[in-house]
């Protein structure tokens with residue numbers, strides 16, 4: 001069944017309030033839901049009440065407290081329909097259901113993980129608890145009563161403020177919660193069990209004291225300290241930057257170990273994958289700390305962008321997600337190095353979102369139809385959605401953007417809003433027409449902008465000619481030209497920037513050039529000497545830019561641009577064609593030529609002590625094999641791509657060996673680990689140097705020593721990765737892997753790293769290694785983090801291992817998907833998206849990939865999650 005945006009209409013009844021009572025039991029939880037409704041004004045007087053359900057066991061149905069006559073309702077195909085309801089006035093419907101949390105392996109609705117009851121309701125999990133208007137535009141206040149065994153569940157939590165609790169019969173107790181803020185069902189949460197807590201408080205800008213609690217497994221409390229710190233910084237930042245204050249007396253976070261995604265912003269009671277809460281120097285890497293900071297902020301920021309203002313329907317998902325990602329990106333940029341953060345964001349966008357936008361799963365940021373909403377929690381909705389928000393800020397400028405946001409909060413607080421509502425606020429605040437800009441929400445595909453330049457020395461006129469093209473995507477063959485905001489600069493040889501006397505052919509605001517036509521020629525007059533143009537500074541627009549600049553120009557940008565993102569981009573633009581060429585060379589068994597300029601510029605920038613280490617580390621991380629595949633654009637052979645890239649790495653490693661040894665020594669962070677960005681940057685630079693040294697030296701000794709002497713998880717796992725990936729057969733590697741396993745056997749999150757590092761060892765043998773690891777007693781099929789760490793990481797992040805020319809990797813994936821799907825469809829569907837670029841493979845591999853996809857498609861009783869993905873992937 002396909003859901004269409006065009007079919008949206010409000011419900012026939014208004015839900016005024018709901019009282020939920022849960023009597024918790026591992027296999028027979030009783031839920032009673034009392035809902036007060038009235039017929040909506042203007043709704044047909046004979047319209048029935050139609051409520052959503054999913055695999056429910058209904059044991060009772062009352063109308064105003066009396067059993068409902070059998071002929072007044074039907075329960076069919078997961079829908080409860082109630083007829084003959086009053087034309088006016090309120091009435092009460094009570095639904096009793098019995099739920100088996102233990103058996104809920106989908107992890108949607110109410111389930112049990114390690115003895116903890118918890119819920120996940122977004123997007124459509126609430127209907128697995130009881131029949132309901134399970135859609136985001138139905139907002140009401142909730143009262144929740146929880147009854148449970150006192151001993152196993154001392155803790156009883158739900159949304160909002162705590163009303164009270166007491167004993168309740170033999171060995172039981174109860175607690176009541178009331179959430180005064182009307183909310184849709186996807187924001188409901190319940191948690192019960194026995195957990196440890198870290199407590200703190202935050203005083204809001206108006207002087208209210210908010211209690212903060214983070215619940216984790218007993219004994220893990222010290223590992224929640226960083227998350228708490230990040231939470232307090234997030235709360236302060238949202239007040240300072242967006243003027244948003246928290247609105248309940250208490251804010252709680254619960255960390256659980258079985259969770260399908262990163263985290264969930266339930267009102268006042270966020271539930272987190274413990275991977276994004278728990279950290280200490282011995283067990284978490286700098287990347288883990290940065291992720292925790294970002295995700296804690298993300299979920300907290302949802303309180304305004306998502307909860308206070310929610311979505312009218314799931315087509316508007318980017319209204320809350322794109323905006324909230326934008327907000328968490330800005331937060332991290334303010335907490336850390338803005339330039340480095342931006343580089344990391346763009347790397348992520350290009351490696352995850354660009355392939356999605358270029359393949360069979362491409363869809364607009366605001367889609368118009370879906371079959372399974374769970375499959376639309378995508379990097380397009382999240383990351384491209386964030387970039388679209390960023391472009392609004394770029395086009396309007398900081399001041400007007402802020403005014404637009406203020407208007408949005410003022411106008412839509414308490415609403416279930418749409419993208420149109422959001423954009424209108426910026427139009428009204430700025431007086432600017434954003435209708436062409438809105439195509440970013442509606443047209444899928446990454447725009448390609450082709451540029452050429454000319455300089456007329458005699459006239460002092462510099463000309464840029466632009467042509468934009470949005471590629472066809474599934475369901476959208478023809479595209480309109482977009483409004484593309486490009487930050488730019490014209491660099492002169494002396495390092496200053498040209499200030500043109502006049503610019504014609506495009507609107508320019510500040511340093512932003514606005515492309516709006518398919519073809520556009522822009523002239524800059526009053527330019528003394530030939531400038532080096534730097535385009536799309538800060539990645540102001542999420543586009544592919546095709547601009548053949550002389551390598552010397554790129555090197556100039558890489559060394560001198562005032563925008564550090566542009567410097568990184570320029571080096572990338574030098575490296576990528578080189579890597580693509582190298583891949584061609586490797587494939588044809590020919591010469592692999594490496595432009596000396598590439599290695600020289602890389603080494604010069606990496607060695608520039610005036611630059612921050614984190615930036616230099618980003619420079620040293622050459623475009624990945626996946627980046628090269630994308631640039632190559634089709635007929636891809638992952639083995640050749642790797643061979644070519646390895647050849648380039650060799651050249652850089654040997655040329656820069658001396659520098660790398662110095663960087664390795666000088667950037668050792670000794671004596672007490674701190675997770676701050678500056679220290680993390682030093683570790684990143686040191687470990688990047690270690691990677692090159694392993695190549696230059698061709699021996700595992702240095703990495704083995706680094707492994708032995710590491711005093712934090714960042715250095716330890718980096719050294720282990722170098723050992724495993726560069727020297728998989730060395731005895732030191734086997735020893736290190738075993739030492740790591742033995743030391744961390746009881747820490748699930750660290751053991752996930754142990755699996756991931758091994759599943760990404762490149763080459764043909766990876767699959768056998770993965771299969772062997774699945775037999776390890778540490779492998780656990782029912783834990784999503786573990787499955788992702790081994791199977792997911794192999795499929796997503798091991799190009800040569802997964803894309804074996806004999807197709808064995810794809811057949812393995814098919815087998816895994818069919819095995820995971822019956823238990824956890826969301827997990828299966830997510831891992832399956834690792835094949836989203838299969839059509840860009842060379843023929844032998846793509847034939848194997850197609851066959852594997854067909855095997856999946858032919859599976860019995862596929863979930864709607866997996867069948868939706870596999871069918872879209874196979875559709876021509």
Ligand code: ARG
Pocket residue numbers: 122123261263264265298299321374377
């Ligand atoms: N709203 C959550 C977040 O972005 C993610 C929920 C994902 N839900 C899903 N069904 N995949 O923070």
Ligand code: ZN
Pocket residue numbers: 298302320321324
């Ligand atoms: Zn979110």
